[in-house]
Amino acid sequence: MGNGRMRIVPGVVVCTLWLSSDALGYLDPGTGSFIFQAVIAVVCGAGLGIKMFWSRIRAAFSRKGKGDSDERSKP
Amino acid sequence: MTDKVDAASFRDPSGFVYGRDGRILRQVNQSYKTHFDGLIESGLYDELVADGLLVSHEEMSLAYAHCGEVAYKVIAPKVVPLISYPYEWCFSAFCDAALCTLEIQRRAMDRGMCLKDASAYNIQFVDGEPVLIDTLSFELYEDGRPWTAYRQFCQHFLGPLSLMSRCDVRLGQLMRVYLDGVPLDLVSSLLPGRTRLNLGLGMHIHAHARAQRRYAGVAARSGERRVSKFGLAALVDSLTLAIRRLTWRPEGTEWGGYYKNTNYAAEDMACKRKLVGDFLSRIEAGTVWDVGANIGEFSRTAMGLGASVVSFDIDPAAVEKNYLAVRAAGERGILPLLIDLTNPSPAIGWANRERGTIAERGRPDAVMALALIHHLAISNNVPLAMTAEYFASLSDRLIIEWVPKTDSQVQRLLATREDIFGEYTQAGFEAAFGTHFETLTSERVGGSQRRLYLMRGVRKA
Numbered sequence: 001m002g003n004g005r006m007r008i009v010p011g012v013v014v015c016t017l018w019l020s021s022d023a024l025g026y027l028d029p030g031t032g033s034f035i036f037q038a039v040i041a042v043v044c045g046a047g048l049g050i051k052m053f054w055s056r057i058r059a060a061f062s063r064k065g066k067g068d069s070d071e072r073s074k075p
Numbered sequence: 076m077t078d079k080v081d082a083a084s085f086r087d088p089s090g091f092v093y094g095r096d097g098r099i100l101r102q103v104n105q106s107y108k109t110h111f112d113g114l115i116e117s118g119l120y121d122e123l124v125a126d127g128l129l130v131s132h133e134e135m136s137l138a139y140a141h142c143g144e145v146a147y148k149v150i151a152p153k154v155v156p157l158i159s160y161p162y163e164w165c166f167s168a169f170c171d172a173a174l175c176t177l178e179i180q181r182r183a184m185d186r187g188m189c190l191k192d193a194s195a196y197n198i199q200f201v202d203g204e205p206v207l208i209d210t211l212s213f214e215l216y217e218d219g220r221p222w223t224a225y226r227q228f229c230q231h232f233l234g235p236l237s238l239m240s241r242c243d244v245r246l247g248q249l250m251r252v253y254l255d256g257v258p259l260d261l262v263s264s265l266l267p268g269r270t271r272l273n274l275g276l277g278m279h280i281h282a283h284a285r286a287q288r289r290y291a292g293v294a295a296r297s298g299e300r301r302v303s304k305f306g307l308a309a310l311v312d313s314l315t316l317a318i319r320r321l322t323w324r325p326e327g328t329e330w331g332g333y334y335k336n337t338n339y340a341a342e343d344m345a346c347k348r349k350l351v352g353d354f355l356s357r358i359e360a361g362t363v364w365d366v367g368a369n370i371g372e373f374s375r376t377a378m379g380l381g382a383s384v385v386s387f388d389i390d391p392a393a394v395e396k397n398y399l400a401v402r403a404a405g406e407r408g409i410l411p412l413l414i415d416l417t418n419p420s421p422a423i424g425w426a427n428r429e430r431g432t433i434a435e436r437g438r439p440d441a442v443m444a445l446a447l448i449h450h451l452a453i454s455n456n457v458p459l460a461m462t463a464e465y466f467a468s469l470s471d472r473l474i475i476e477w478v479p480k481t482d483s484q485v486q487r488l489l490a491t492r493e494d495i496f497g498e499y500t501q502a503g504f505e506a507a508f509g510t511h512f513e514t515l516t517s518e519r520v521g522g523s524q525r526r527l528y529l530m531r532g533v534r535k536a
Binding site: 044 | 221225229278287289
């Protein structure tokens, strides 16, 4: 994910969890992992969706560019 | 019929591993039937085996079952030459094992299956490549269900690898302390603060550890937590990126440039290589443990003669360089492992029987200990007799290099310490090793002061 804007959404979610208060006990780390995963999968899904969308746009433009240059290179 | 049930195979009710008549077998229980059939019928098993990601197996008659009443199938998996553990892997090998796990999960999801375990112990190195050895690690994918192995993956792979990459490569040894992977709160507290800004580590380690603390006392309602298939694929993609972005350069450690700093003349080195080759050919060793192998110079001599070699060294940089060379050349005959011979991998886990000592996991045809004896005897104060006894417990054949006190490398070791090593003489060495071995031949290494011995274990009455 090279685009800076694409880091904002996950950043906000990460910060929300990061700044949350401590729980009292440390009983079962698996529960937290399950709940956390449901949140983080949405974040990663959004990131991947944007990445796929962006790469299609880039591919479309590069195809067009390549097509133009191919046209120009024809005798 | 006396089956020996594997001491590490008791956590999963899907089945278990046992040995019978010298064969390794795995019973698949009735309770796992639908998942096992899913693995086979989806084509996932064939795909993974064809691409070297999963160990192949042969289906056996149910007459081989250990508990016939609950058995669905009995399979005989292809035998892994030597089981190794994550705390014995160098950084890149550990990364490759992590990526192998994620690739298997990705392919499993494509075929309607899912990994239910992401234990680093389920990955082994065969012919230089990581491969999953637990055929019962799969389950049918249920739409919307979170990945049950996510936490385990972070604890077994991403956590220790991030510590090795961002703090100190030696922190991989934490895997030896924590059997089910390094707790994420510990990883989070050890990692530098700036890693909170790293997308992968910020999410999968720091925020993950925070969530574990936050929800520790909350009753699990996992059924209410849904994760879409696309979200799960994105999670695996994100973990893959996080692993790929971890790097470590093997520089600045004790042995990194060892072969540039030896006192061997070029012709003596060539002579040593020839002698090692001659000795190995004479005993026709099929499996060799090269202890103190450094970057595997002589392991390759053994491999060139057709031997399957395990290259042990204490230095993470040397093992890393050796592994990278194996990977670059596609060498199938060398397994580089990180082992401190003065404190080899202990037996750990339940009743100290889940993970065996290195000596319990294999017995090679020959042990090579080249340019090592002075480090054991002088740097670590291990008496020659105890070294001989330990080597005799490992193998019946030994190729060992004697390095006398007059050697410049030994003089370097003695430069800053009192010489309390009166027994460290050639006669003392031959006497100590003579208790356990008979010398078949010995040769001086070129024009150097060193001597190479080929020894055979003596049977005790």
